[in-house]
Amino acid sequence: MxxxxxxxxxxxxxxxxxxxxxxxxxxxxxxxxxxxxxxxxxxxxxxxxxxxxxxxxxxxxxxxxxxxxxxxxxxxxxxxxxxxxxxxxxxxxxxxxxxxxxxxxxxxxxxxxxxxxxxxxxxxxxxSDDRFLCSRQQFANWAKDRQQFRMEYFYREMRRYSRLLMNDKNQPEGGKWNYDKANRKACPPDLAQIPPLQFEPDAITRDVMVLVEQHFTDNMGDATTFRLAVTGKQARQAFLHFVEQQLAQFGDYQDAMLLDQPFLFHSICSMYLNIGLLDVRWMCLKVEQAYKDGKVPLNAAEGFIRQLIGWREFVRGLYWLLMPEYKTRNTLAAQRPLPAFYWTAKTQMRCMQQAIQSTIDYAYSHHIHRLMVTGNFALLTALNPDEVTDWYLAVYADAFEWVELPNTLGMALFADDAVLASKPYAASGKYIQRMSNYCQHCPYDVKKIYGEGACPFNALYWGFLDRNSEQLGGNARLQLAYQQWHKKPEQEQQAIRQHADLILNSLEKL
Ligand code: DLZ
Ligand code: SF4
Structure with missing residues (x-):
């Protein structure tokens, strides 16, 4: 039939x-x-x-x-x-x-x-969608008897199951499961950059570009600048280009940000993978092979494979396990509307301007832009999770709700009752200064916490901890931060609170 x-x-x-x-x-x-x-x-x-x-x-x-x-x-x-x-x-x-x-x-x-x-x-x-290594049912079985869901433990099971980067004694290659600590270097601004592959639009794509221009006049971005892969063959070419030319440095610099370098050593292939143009097993095997051939270091190969078989599968599992209730969570009762500059990049904050401009230009920004710049800002300023999650879903070419919602609601906004992250990824301007050269090109002063010209992330960071001390004060991973806050003289705390309030009441002017 x-x-x-x-x-x-x-x-x-x-x-x-x-x-x-x-x-x-x-x-x-x-x-x-x-x-x-x-x-x-x-x-x-x-x-x-x-x-x-x-x-x-x-x-x-x-x-x-x-x-x-x-x-x-x-x-x-x-x-x-x-x-x-x-x-x-x-x-x-x-x-x-x-x-x-x-x-x-x-x-x-x-x-x-x-x-x-x-x-x-x-x-x-x-x-069942077997393009994922872990089915919804397998994830539910894994989650069943656990009080807490931690990506690291899930990831180890996925490594054993997939046998990726495992030695013949079923132990992780190199003796450690996770080399994330080696993956947090700032990038020297003069390091040679190799851009991701772009593709000239063919007749089919050109037709679609016209259609989108005609029917979707107020959506973010300019359809005429589209240069992404649109077939499996092109996507595989783009990915192999990444493996050969960029992966070796992807590990060290995966959290780094540089002025006017939106891609650094990232693959820009998540959008291909998430619509099915790439196969996750094929990608991981190529990365593993590059490591075995001595072409890329272990921290690069492991870091990349962890994103695919660890993080990506983990957030999908959680999404299906916890929907639809998951979407309604708002742990920190955040309610402020999304500032207009999330759509225009018209802000003086260089870090935000860079993260949003690359979003406008390419429907892409890398994970640290998403988590530690636009996400961190949304967390610190208590932006409404519905508006923030809708923004991420709309503006990124790789965004489908199964991947976007846990990453935004759980990881960036700490709004999912700590299912995904055990602490909020809140950071002051110091983190952005350490991981980028943006602050040198910003009218705000990253060293100032309050007063004229102070970097907004600083007072917002302390204000966030102070405002949420009842909910977060007992979090073991925030003890050091709270100790630092409590050590500040009362007068300084007051000045910081006032400055944070001033910013919160005039976000649109930043
Ligand atoms: C995202 C998307 C868009 C923009 N358009 C279509 C479409 O016209 N037809 C279609 O079959 N799928 C589209 N998609 C993808 C679906 O929204 C997607 O299958 C769901 O988001 C579930 O992941
Ligand atoms: Fe961002 Fe503050 Fe640095 Fe400016 S000074 S780029 S606002 S972190």
């Missing part, structure tokens, strides 16, 4: 479970729809990436002999959502007698899909 096989915009993998299970008379449905393109105000590069990659993927499927029904954006007036697309496909193909898909990546859409069986009166089969 022929089936309708629905493939979503982040499921562009030839080895997708539902494609592995496909039969010759099944019909594949892919659809560009308004509901998915507008549930958040996606960056224009994210829209071009997804639509163009979908069109290229559909062409490949057709060339392989599959029957593909592809609905282009705005060409089917009755089709505004994935549900509409399924309804349309079933009218066109009344012979189809069931629906098959690989489980989707977001709770929101999963709820919509769960209604199809009743709505269309057809059996619906959903396959």
């Amino acid at each position: 022929p089936r309708l096989v629905v493939i979503l915009g982040d499921q562009l993998s030839p080895a997708l479970a539902s494609l592995e299970a496909i039969a010759t008379d099944d019909v594949i449905l892919m659809a560009e729809v308004m509901a998915e393109a507008s549930y958040t105000k996606h960056h224009s590069h994210k829209l071009v990436l997804i639509f163009s990659a979908m069109r290229h993927f559909a062409d490949t499927l057709q060339q392989l002999g599959h029957q593909v029904l592809y609905l282009k954006f705005a060409e089917y007036p009755s089709v505004l959502s994935m549900t509409d697309a399924v309804a349309y496909a079933l009218t066109k193909h009344p012979e189809l007698s069931s629906i098959l898909l690989t489980e989707c990546g977001e709770y929101r859409l999963e709820q919509e899909i769960a209604r199809w069986q009743e709505q269309f009166n057809l059996p619906l089969e959903q396959l």
